[in-house]
Amino acid sequence: MKLIFKTILFVLLISSVFAQTGKRNYDNELRHQNKAINALKDEIGQLRLKLKKAESKERSTASRISSLDEDIALTSRLVQSLKREEEKTRNRIFQLKESLLKNETELDNLRIRYEERVVNSYLKGRLTDLERVFSSTTWRQAMYRTQYLKIITDIEKKMTKQIEKLLIQVSQQKLELEATLRENLNLKRDKEKQMIAYQNMRITREQELNRIRTDKKSLAIYMNEKEAGIGQLESIIKNVLEDKARFEREERIRQQQEALKVKSFKSLKGQISWPAKGRIIAKFGRQWNPKLKTTTENPGIDIKGQPGSAIRSIMGGIVTTITYIRGYGTTIIIDHGGGFYTVYSHVTNIQTSVDSEVRNGDVIAYMGDSGSINGAKLHFEIWGKGQKLDPEKWLTKK
Secondary structure (H helix, E strand, O other), X not given: OHXXXXXXXXXXXXXXXXXXXOOOOHHHHOOOOOHHHHHHHHHHHHHHHHHHHHOOOOOOHHHHHHHHHHHHHHHHHHXXXXXXXXXXXXXHHHHHHHXXXXXXXXXXXXXXXHHHHHHHHXXXXXXXXXXXXXXXXXXXXXXXXXXXXXXXXHHHHXXXXXXXXXXHHHHHHHHHHHHHHHHHHHHHHHHHHHHHXXXXXXXXXXXXXXXXXXXXXXXXXXXXXXHHXXXXXXXXXXXXXXXXXXXXXXXXXXXXXXXXXXXXXXXXXXXXXXOOOOEEEXXXXXXXXXXOOXXXXXXXXXXXXXXXOEEEOOOOEEEEEEEXXXXXXXXXXXXXXXXXXXXXXXXXXXXXXXXXEEOOOOEEEEEEOOOOOOOOEEEEEEEEOOEEXXXXXXXXOO
């Protein structure tokens, strides 16, 4: 009887698979890495190619640190993206295994029921449907038998279709599970490779920093990198303000504020929560550097805190930019509507993505030393109507 059942299953499987081969979408079975990961890899590749070409030229310590910082920042973002993708594939594997077990159990139950029916018919013998009807002793019995046979036939057809459907599902799920397991393994290997590269670059960066801290000339050159970074940030803010997508963002932010019943940014001056725990080590405006005996412009405030402590969005809004800025490291810009933007620099371990909606208090990153020669800190700015504003006047008093 098992041989009979296996033959039936084999025929059903072959016929079903061939019938659906043209319809099957193998792109869904073999998941590709997301666009963000591939874009970051391209960016890192282009940067390293650019650095390799510049190796033969005379380069200052400050320039090398800036280049290293950019590479570290991009690699860190790539590692985080790979971690998130790896977690997604782990969840998918778990779902597939659960679904596969459920379908295989259902298939076993159907197999047992089908096998019982086949064995039953074989042992007892089976008249043809026509013979059953003609052997009836009365017209009423003939009608009942006809109706009964129709019900039995429908049940058998339904059972056959169920078996056929489950065979296809199990086959597809096994293929997808194998593909997802392979993808998860590749992501894990890629993540480990990038983490090794990241750790090696961090060691090299620390060695370069030790040189620059004792060299006043190199330190002065590095401060020029920061001045260039201010211009880069101003250019980014200008592009964001002129971006056509800002009208759509304004509407999304307005809907978010209505749904959460929160006030607009401009009405909350002096009432906004701090983006991080710590103390201010550099205020807004002109700052005197006693070591270099120079004055520089600070477009925001610098908050010194514990490395790895949370950086939070000070209000709801939409992330417009995540990028590397020379002298400021990895930087996040959030649009809060009404022409108000906030800037978070020197961050690491980013927890958000471009075009994502954030709420007040959401953790968007963690405090790091990306682009900083003074250890972990947060550089924080507020822009309103294209102008730099003093953050301390907008944040709650400590």
